[in-house]
Structure formats: structure tokens, C-alpha cells
Amino acid sequence: MPRTDAASRAKRLYERFLAPLVLGGELSPGPALGAEAALSLDGGLATVDGDLRSQVDVARVRVARRLVPVDVVAGPDAHEWALGAALHDLVHALHPDLQGPLHSRVPDRLFDLCEQVWGRVPPPGSLAEAVSRHAFFARVFEIERTDTVVSWWTGSKRFLGRAPPPRLLAWPALRRVHTDEATLPLSEIADVLDARRRARFHYGLARLLEKTPLTDLATCTRVAPRFEWTGATLGLFATPHSRALALRALGLGPAAEVDAALGRATRPHAAAGATENLRRIGDVLAERALAVALSDLPPSPQDRSATGDAHYARVLGAALALARVDLLGASPARARRVTGRLMPLAQSRLGRELATAIEAWGPPAAPVGVGAVVT
Amino acid sequence: MLARIALHQTRLETPGLGLDAKGVALGAKGLVLVPTLDRLVGWLSIYARDRSLEDLLPSLELHRVRTPLGTQEITLTFAAESSDRMDRVADTARLVGAYTFTGTSRHFVQYRDAAAPFGYDATELLPTEASLALYHDRFSQTYDEQRPLDLRALLLRLQPQVDPGSLAEPGPRVIVAEEGLGPALIHYLVRSRVDGEVTVAEWPPASVLDDAPVLRYVFRVPDLPPRMRGLVRATPGLTCFLPTGPGVAVEIGYRHPVQLRACPVFDAAGLALIRGRGDEPWTLPRLPGFGDLRSFARVELLTGDPGPLTVATASRDPDLVRVPMRLVPTSAAWRNVTASWVAEDRLPLLRRLAYSLAPRTLDETRIALTDRGAFLTSPEGIEAIPLGTFFIEAHPGLFTPAGLDIVPAVAPEVLKRTLSAPADHALFVSHTGAALAVPNEAFVPLGTALIEAKAWEPAVTVAIESALAEAPLSLTLTAVGLFPLAGAAPAPGAPPPEDGNAAD
Numbered sequence: 001m002p003r004t005d006a007a008s009r010a011k012r013l014y015e016r017f018l019a020p021l022v023l024g025g026e027l028s029p030g031p032a033l034g035a036e037a038a039l040s041l042d043g044g045l046a047t048v049d050g051d052l053r054s055q056v057d058v059a060r061v062r063v064a065r066r067l068v069p070v071d072v073v074a075g076p077d078a079h080e081w082a083l084g085a086a087l088h089d090l091v092h093a094l095h096p097d098l099q100g101p102l103h104s105r106v107p108d109r110l111f112d113l114c115e116q117v118w119g120r121v122p123p124p125g126s127l128a129e130a131v132s133r134h135a136f137f138a139r140v141f142e143i144e145r146t147d148t149v150v151s152w153w154t155g156s157k158r159f160l161g162r163a164p165p166p167r168l169l170a171w172p173a174l175r176r177v178h179t180d181e182a183t184l185p186l187s188e189i190a191d192v193l194d195a196r197r198r199a200r201f202h203y204g205l206a207r208l209l210e211k212t213p214l215t216d217l218a219t220c221t222r223v224a225p226r227f228e229w230t231g232a233t234l235g236l237f238a239t240p241h242s243r244a245l246a247l248r249a250l251g252l253g254p255a256a257e258v259d260a261a262l263g264r265a266t267r268p269h270a271a272a273g274a275t276e277n278l279r280r281i282g283d284v285l286a287e288r289a290l291a292v293a294l295s296d297l298p299p300s301p302q303d304r305s306a307t308g309d310a311h312y313a314r315v316l317g318a319a320l321a322l323a324r325v326d327l328l329g330a331s332p333a334r335a336r337r338v339t340g341r342l343m344p345l346a347q348s349r350l351g352r353e354l355a356t357a358i359e360a361w362g363p364p365a366a367p368v369g370v371g372a373v374v375t
Numbered sequence: 376m377l378a379r380i381a382l383h384q385t386r387l388e389t390p391g392l393g394l395d396a397k398g399v400a401l402g403a404k405g406l407v408l409v410p411t412l413d414r415l416v417g418w419l420s421i422y423a424r425d426r427s428l429e430d431l432l433p434s435l436e437l438h439r440v441r442t443p444l445g446t447q448e449i450t451l452t453f454a455a456e457s458s459d460r461m462d463r464v465a466d467t468a469r470l471v472g473a474y475t476f477t478g479t480s481r482h483f484v485q486y487r488d489a490a491a492p493f494g495y496d497a498t499e500l501l502p503t504e505a506s507l508a509l510y511h512d513r514f515s516q517t518y519d520e521q522r523p524l525d526l527r528a529l530l531l532r533l534q535p536q537v538d539p540g541s542l543a544e545p546g547p548r549v550i551v552a553e554e555g556l557g558p559a560l561i562h563y564l565v566r567s568r569v570d571g572e573v574t575v576a577e578w579p580p581a582s583v584l585d586d587a588p589v590l591r592y593v594f595r596v597p598d599l600p601p602r603m604r605g606l607v608r609a610t611p612g613l614t615c616f617l618p619t620g621p622g623v624a625v626e627i628g629y630r631h632p633v634q635l636r637a638c639p640v641f642d643a644a645g646l647a648l649i650r651g652r653g654d655e656p657w658t659l660p661r662l663p664g665f666g667d668l669r670s671f672a673r674v675e676l677l678t679g680d681p682g683p684l685t686v687a688t689a690s691r692d693p694d695l696v697r698v699p700m701r702l703v704p705t706s707a708a709w710r711n712v713t714a715s716w717v718a719e720d721r722l723p724l725l726r727r728l729a730y731s732l733a734p735r736t737l738d739e740t741r742i743a744l745t746d747r748g749a750f751l752t753s754p755e756g757i758e759a760i761p762l763g764t765f766f767i768e769a770h771p772g773l774f775t776p777a778g779l780d781i782v783p784a785v786a787p788e789v790l791k792r793t794l795s796a797p798a799d800h801a802l803f804v805s806h807t808g809a810a811l812a813v814p815n816e817a818f819v820p821l822g823t824a825l826i827e828a829k830a831w832e833p834a835v836t837v838a839i840e841s842a843l844a845e846a847p848l849s850l851t852l853t854a855v856g857l858f859p860l861a862g863a864a865p866a867p868g869a870p871p872p873e874d875g876n877a878a879d
Contacts, residue, residue, distance in 0.1 A: 005862075020848060021848065023845075023846065024845045024846025024847055024848055025846050026851040028851045028853055030855060031856065031861065033862075033863060034862065034865065035865050035866035035869060037863070038866075059845075089863070091850070095852055097854070098859060103859055106859050109860055109863075110863070113865060113866075116865055116869045120866060142847065143848045143850055144847060144848060144849060144850065145852075146849060160852060161850050
């Protein structure tokens, strides 16, 4: 591919898709880029308007500072260009015009091209990379489309993701023009696809989230694709620093929904007896339970609004956290208060059942440190 | 000889000394021992500054007392009543170096102080026939009463102090005019339309060589115009007084050392006029009846035989007798010049003059800008702004040109009624006879009208929430074209598409 062609594609991708993805505004995907172009866009930042780059950099730092106090987030590297281009093609595949008989194979072809990109981009090799990728794709599930239905006295017409032409809105009183607008989230936009393609689309998003695990954790309450523990997300809890960032990313969402997502994602591992994974997951849940018990919020052991999955995650976390109270180094009175908060969950019926299962897992994972969420 | 009273002590040695509800030793009387007269005046001055002597006066007695060694001092006795009153008296006495005692008849012990919160008791009484025996922690002394002192006479004998601040004090005035000046002052006040009352008072002859009483005119003027204050103060033969309490007044320019309003010892039916410069006060035990000033205005009778009284036999429409109003020059002195009119072409001069005007002038002067120019008014006189045509306020809300008289010389209120000006308008009669009504609400302080405001622009404030808000991500779709996959090539080394065609 000629160098000038790559530069113009990078400029278009950045200005029409990646920058709005960070700053907000209108995303205009299309035309498709393809895998070859996606993997060759590195260095395309030089063609982008400097003012826009500055705005994007500031917005990315703002996203990153929700997790870690940094002042600079590096610009897109080759992998981020590739991920951004693949996401562009993935979203472009949702175009309603591509679902007709004329272009019936295009969505599948785009999914194939995206898959080629996913396979060539490794997971983040460092925390800085993880933060940088999250700073780009943190808002991916906030993409929405406004559909407008314009009806008039002789008919009506639907405009998907486009503004209706002014001629249709002219003389509203005389022609009895009525306009209905509906905003669809990304999960509903994908309904334009048939079931098989919709599954491929969600699979593509899941592959993207594998490449940016902080985004995966920060958006764990999403509708689709549902959160699942992956090697990338579990790997984040292996070291103290990444563990702190990962726990803060989990803390960005509503606590009850995050607990529900974690509980739902943990059950398959418990059913399969994946003890190594369970030890690592249990470490995360125990840390969250301790953070709640240590907080000054009033205790709410009878949270009747919690779903079964959330209750499962909390009970499992409380049962594991009880053994760690002594490691807190807190005063006896504070330790008694923390224990008092954890005990009702740990001694519930589910808690007693899980205690038996926990014994079968073997020795718990060495706690990396308590209070990472708070600090 | 003097012992501190302990808490819950009930037995006291001093006759007539008891304990009040707070446990403080208190007799029926309080006594203040003042070494000199000037300290007594100081005590009166300080005590009367914040509160009235009215509650003390019924029982207040002043005595000059003498020790066995011949030293003279002054005692001030009064009903003790409560420790609160005694505390106030003792605080004031401590300030002027006097001592406070309490007792009932002859033996008085030191009143309580910080060292003895419940007071003192005399453990050993002096065997004496003296009228007073005072027990203090520094001394015990007997006194014989010499003679009583009259508080009213004392206040009248006190020389007032020079106080220029009283010259500008508002309020009523009492003016005393020597016999020869009285009628002239009456006519001056009547001519100037100053309300007031006047009487003639008699004083005993000033010396034995005079055999007739001294007559003086006494004026009571509720509101003396400011412009006349200097006149009545500086004219020989006229003495102006500022009432300082019921039945008493102090000469303007002086201040009595004691707040006389707090000392109701003067009879409200009489009058005591305290003069400065060391002059004897003028007192009137009973005020003669006052008469309205206007009753003393000069009257003139028609000369010659007026003849039979002509009686109108019929009345006609008044329009037939109406004549146009004219303004004619007059040589009468200008008075009450409180307004001016500055023509439009002179306004630049007014703006230049504004830089040199005094703050008080800027504050008191009000201005109304009209299409005929600017109208300025100042109740204290408009002469401070030497610009434009001066006007006299002939009647509230009616201004006539200074130096011109309106003929026919109808009363100003009649003139205003004839001109039918609204009550909320100021009416200016120009030298041509034309009248211009300016709404009162159009007058604004000159200071605010003169300042030319600098241009400013609002600073745009941005709410922090909106600054940090993130715009929603809106997916906008464009046409995909005929070849949506044109240029979308697979990755190098990737297997080709199943149909072998990259572009659909």
C-alpha cells in the first residue's frame, strides 16, 4: 500500500473515528480499512491536526487519571492503530446498507479482516500500554445511534444514524410532519445483524477487550459481550501495581452491578473446579469485600436488591476476607468492626457451602496488599 | 478593723449592714467619698453618660464633710437598693479615684471589690459622736457634715466647655435677644418665614445702679434655617442656645461637662440658659407665655379716612380678571437659592467644573437632565456651583428666578396652585415667565450622574460540571457505495477470502 494512501487513511481514521471515540461527538466509520491497512498505520499521527491531537491527549489523560495519577499518556502505537482500525471495521459492519442482498457477504468479510488483526496484536506488555489502550477504548460501549422516523400526511420514512433531509421536514403544520427520535446503544445497534453475525460481532468485541483488559474490567457491567475472566484480566491481578489499577477499574462501575458481573463470571470457574483461577479470582473478591468492610459507609448486610450473582460474589469475597483481617494491621476495635461486617455474609448458608469448597482449593493466593482500591 | 465577709457568713458586726440575695453586704444607703469637687463633676459626667440619674435623684444628697483634722471632702449618699446599682456606682467611683461605702446611718464600710466579692464588715467600730464613720481597708475616718450641696446649683455653676461641633447640630434653638434687637429679629424671622415663638422675659437689674429690670426677648425656633445659624451666633446682642434637656439649654458653641439630659433637676416650666465665656447663667423660674412669631409681624394701617366699606354686589367669572404673570427685577437680597438651570451649551463647562467640586457638594446636589438643559437642586444652597441661572425655592416644589419677583405678587402656594403642577413635579418658572415641570424622580445625585462608567464586558463563567462533561458518542452513517470493501485488503500472509475476492 502506498505510503500516502496509508497516511490519508490514518488521518481519516483518527479524525472521524478515534478522536470522537475519546472526545465524544459524531463517529463516522467507513469505508472499510482492512487488515493490511490496519497493521500499517503506525506513524500516521503526523498527518493529524495538532489541535485535535492535543484535545485527544488531554481527554485520554483524564481517562487514565481515573486509574493512575499520570500526566502523560503515550500516543497511539502500532498496536493501538491496528486495534482502532479493527474496531472501526467492526462498527462499520453494523451499517444497515451492508445487510441487504447486494452486500450480503461484506459483514462476514469485515469480521474476518478484524480477526486477522486481533491475531496479530498481542496483549499489553506493560502497565503503560494497558493504560494507553484503555485511554483510547474506555468509551467503546457508549457508542449509540440516533434513529429518526419522520411521518407526514401521506407516508413515513426511517433514517438510521442519519439526519432526515430538510425537505421532509418542511411545512410541518401543513404536511402534519411528526418526528420521532430513538437512541440505540451499541448492543441494540447490533440487532441489525442476524444471530450468527451478531455472535461474531460480539466475539470481535470480546477479542478487542482481550487486548485492553483494563477496559474489560472497567466495562464489566456491559450487556454484551458479557464479562468473563480471561488470562489478560486475571494477569492484571498478578502484581501489586497492576492489581491496584485493576481494582480501581472495577471500582468505576456501580458496586452491585460489578459484583453481579464478577459473580456471574466466577460461577463457571467454580463449577469446573479451576482452582488456580479461583484462587486468583477469590483474591480479587476478598479484596473488594475488605474494602467495603473498611469503608466508613454504614453496613448493609441485608442488601435485598442484590442479585444472586452479586450475592455469590460478596459471600465468596467475605468468606475469603475473614482470614485476612489479621493481616490488616488494624487496631483490635477496628478489626472487630471489620469482622462484624464480614461475618453475616460469611456465615450465611451460601457462605458455609462456599467455605467447604474454599478448603478444597488449597492455600489461598498470597495477598498482595490490602487497601489497593482505597489508595 | 475591716474584715472580708466569707461565703455563707451571716453574722455581721456593723450596725445596719445586711446581706442581699447574692450574699453581698449591703446597707440601706450607698456613699461615695469624693476628695475634690472636680472629681465629683467627673463622677457625674461619667455616670450620666450612659444612664440617667433619675433613679438616684430622689435619694441623692451631696454634703461637704470635714475630718477632725480639718480636711474637707464631699460625700454623695443615695439609697443602695441593690448590689447592681452599687456595682455601677462603685465602678464609676473607682474610675475617678473616689471610694464607695455602704451602710445605714452612721457607720459605713467599704463596698465590695475584687478582693472581697461579698464585701467587708467592720470588726471594731470607732467610738465617735461624728455624723459619719467610714471604714476602708486603707483608713478608718470620722467626718462631720458641714453643709449640703445643691446639685442644680452645682450644674449651673459649672462652666461649659468650648465645643464647635454643636454649631451644626440640628434641632430647635432658643435665641435670647437684647431688648433693642428683639423687634428687628422678629421681623427678620417673619420675613424669612421662619416658624417660632417669642416671649419677653425679665431679669433683675444687672447692678444696683439700675432700677429697672432687664428685658430680653426669648425666641423658641423649632427649625432654624442653616443659613441663619451664623447670624444669630455672631450678632452682638443675640445669644443662641441649644436645648440639652427639659428646662435647660446651653449656649451654641459650648458643651456642658455633664450630660444634662440625664440630670432631671431643672424644672420644665422654667428655663435655665447656661452661657459660655464664664458668664453667669440666665435662669427663669417660670417661663412667661409665648406668642407666635407671626403675631408680632409689623402691621400698617391705611392712612386717611377709608370711607364707607365697598361691598361687591355681584361676582363674575374670575377669568375676566386674570392677568398674565410677569417677572420684574428686584433689589431684595437673594435667599433660599437652592436650584439652578444650566443650559445645554453650558453642560461641557459643568463637566469640567465637576472635577473641582467638593465631595459634600457632589453628595448633596441632585441633577435632572432634560431637553432644555440640566436642573440642579441642593437644599443647602446651590451657590457652590457657580454656573447657570439661579432659582429661589419660593414654595416647596416651586422655583422662581433669583433676582426677579413675580407680579402680581400672589402667594407662592397660590402661584403653584394656579400653574396646576403635579405634586411629584418640581416647577421652574423661567425669566421669560414660561414654566417647566421636572419630575422629582428625574433628579439623581450629581455624583452618580457625573461619573462616566468605563466599558466592561462580562466574564464568561463555565460550570465545572459542564467543562468536565463528556459529549455522547453518536454513530453517524454515510453511504457505503457500490464497493464497500474496496481497498480493504487482508493482512500479509493471511489466507485469501473464500470467494477469492476482497471487494464485494
